[in-house]
Amino acid sequence: MALTRDFKETVKARADREPAFRAALFQEAIELLLNDEVETAKAVMRDYINATIGFDKLAKKTGTSAPSLMRMFSDKGNPTANKLFPIIRKLKTETGLKIALQVEG
Numbered sequence: 001m002a003l004t005r006d007f008k009e010t011v012k013a014r015a016d017r018e019p020a021f022r023a024a025l026f027q028e029a030i031e032l033l034l035n036d037e038v039e040t041a042k043a044v045m046r047d048y049i050n051a052t053i054g055f056d057k058l059a060k061k062t063g064t065s066a067p068s069l070m071r072m073f074s075d076k077g078n079p080t081a082n083k084l085f086p087i088i089r090k091l092k093t094e095t096g097l098k099i100a101l102q103v104e105g
Helices: 007-019 019-034 039-053 054-062 066-072 081-095
Strands: none
Touching: 007 019, 007 039, 019 039, 019 081, 039 054, 039 066, 054 066, 054 081, 066 081
């Protein structure tokens, strides 16, 4: 099901005014990836990109075209680790977030 423009605008507006919400979106996407829930992770990451720097700016920062990035995070996209991790690193830098890993035994 495609998201409506109102939903995307609502997510962006909330991300703009609430740094904690922005961080929670990013955290959720990373946790989903680590838990092998790739389809959901791509959807959350797509929302995060749209709500923060956007695909055009991310394309300029990563050297990957915006259409390629959009395909990568689409329902049918299949990003490889060598494409995905540089994107995550760039998003982290551009949006001022840090990733810390906590391992519990």
